[in-house]
Amino acid sequence: MTDEREPAISLEDHELEELDQFLRKHARESEADLLLDGVHGLLTVLAVGPDPALPDEWLPEILHAPFEDEDEGERVLSLLAKLNDSIASEIDAETYEPILGEVDLEAGGTALSAAGWCEGVSRAIDLRASAWESRLSQDSQLMEMLGPVMALSVDEGVLQSDAEFERLTEQEYDECLAQIPNVVAQVAQYWRVHPASDREKAGGGASSSEFRDPPRRRGGRWVH
Numbered sequence: 001m002t003d004e005r006e007p008a009i010s011l012e013d014h015e016l017e018e019l020d021q022f023l024r025k026h027a028r029e030s031e032a033d034l035l036l037d038g039v040h041g042l043l044t045v046l047a048v049g050p051d052p053a054l055p056d057e058w059l060p061e062i063l064h065a066p067f068e069d070e071d072e073g074e075r076v077l078s079l080l081a082k083l084n085d086s087i088a089s090e091i092d093a094e095t096y097e098p099i100l101g102e103v104d105l106e107a108g109g110t111a112l113s114a115a116g117w118c119e120g121v122s123r124a125i126d127l128r129a130s131a132w133e134s135r136l137s138q139d140s141q142l143m144e145m146l147g148p149v150m151a152l153s154v155d156e157g158v159l160q161s162d163a164e165f166e167r168l169t170e171q172e173y174d175e176c177l178a179q180i181p182n183v184v185a186q187v188a189q190y191w192r193v194h195p196a197s198d199r200e201k202a203g204g205g206a207s208s209s210e211f212r213d214p215p216r217r218r219g220g221r222w223v224h
Contacts, residue, residue, distance in 0.1 A: 008086065008089040008090045008092070008093035008095045009082070009085055009086045009089040009090075010086045010089070010090060010095075011079065011082055011083055011086055015079055015082070016036065016099070018075075018079065019036060019039075019076065019079045019080070019083065020035070020036040022072075022076055023035050023036055023039065023062075026063075026064070026065065028064065031064075032119070033064065034061060034062055034116070034119065034120055034123070035101070035116055036099055036116075037098075037099045037100055037101045037113075037116035037117045037120070038116040038117065038119045038120035038123075039062055039080070039083070039120060040083070040087075040098060040099035040117060040120060041098070041116070041117035041118060041119065041120025041121040041124070042058060042061055042062070042120035042121070042123050042124045043058065043083060043084050043087055043120070043124075044087050044096075044098070044120070044121070044124070044184060045120070045121045045124035045125060045187075046058060046124045046127065046128075047084070047087045047088050047091070047188070048091065048184055048187045048188035048191065049124065049125075049128055049131075049132070049187075049191060050128055050131035050132065050135070050191050050195070050196035050200070050201070051128050051131055051196055051201055053124075053127055053128070055080075055081070055084075057127060058124075058127065059080070061123055061127075062080065063076075091184060091185060091188055094185070096181050096184055096185070097180075097181060098114070098117050098177075098180045098181070098184075099117065100112045100113060100114055100116075100117055100177070101113040101114075101115060101116045101117070111170075112174075112177060113156070114152040114153075114156060114173075114176070114177060114180075115156040115157075115158065117180075118149065118152055118153040118156055118158040118159075119158050121149060121153065121158075122153065122158050122159065128201075130200060130201060130202065130203040131196040131200045131201050131203075134196075134199075134200040134203055135194075135196065135200060139194075141190070142187070142190060145183060145186045145187055145190060146183065146187065147183075148175075148176040148179040148180065148183055149176075149180065149183055151165075151168060151172075151176050152168075152173070152176045152177070155167060155168045155173065
C-alpha cells in the first residue's frame with residue numbers, strides 16, 4: 001500500500017540556528033524566557049491540545065520587546081510561523097522529534113535536557129488551563145498518556161507533585177525522552193477523538209503554574 005502522506009515541512013538547520021541565536025541574544029537576564037527548546041515545547045502542545053491558539057496568544061510568550069530592525073522582525077516572525085507549521089506537518093508525517101537542550105556535565109561531556117521543552121509545555125497548558133485541568137481531573141487515560149512528559153517535568157522541577165518521587169535514573173530519563181514523539185502523537189489523536197466541550201474551554205481551570213517550582217534558567221545548546 002502506498003504511503004500518501006505529504007512530506008513534512010521542517011526548518012533547515014541554519015534556520016533553527018538563526019532562530020536560536022535571536023532568542024538567546026534577546027533573553028532577559030532576570031526572566032526565564034523561552035529559548036528554542038521551550039518555544040518548540042510551547043508550540044507542540046498548542047498544536048496537539050484541546051483548542052488551537054492564534055499567534056496573538058503565543059507570540060507574547062516568546063517575544064518581549066519591539067524589534068530593533070524591521071527586516072529582522074519580519075525574518076523572525078517568518079521563522080516562528082514556519083516552526084509552528086512544521087510541528088503539525090511532522091506529526092502527520094510521523095517524523096516529529098522534540099528540540100531539546102544540551103547541558104554540560106560536571107564530569108565532562110554533555111547530556112540532553114528536557115527542562116526547556118517541558119517549560120514550554122507547561123506554558124502551553126497554562127494558555128488552555130481550563131480545558132486541560134477539566135479533562136485531566138476526569139480522564140485518567142490522558143494523564144497516563146502524558147506520563148513520560150510529566151515524569152520529566154517533575155524531575156526537572158518544572159512541575160511540582162504532592163507525592164514524593166525519586167529522581168529518574170539516567171536510563172529512565174533517556175527512556176522518557178525517547179517516548180516524547182509517541183506521547184505527542186497520542187495526545188494529538190486523543191483531542192481529535194475527544195474534543196473539548198465549550199464548557200471545558202470556558203471554565204475556570206487551574207493554571208499549571210500552581211503545580212510548578214519557579215522556572216530555572218538553563219544553559220546549553222539546542223539539539224534536534
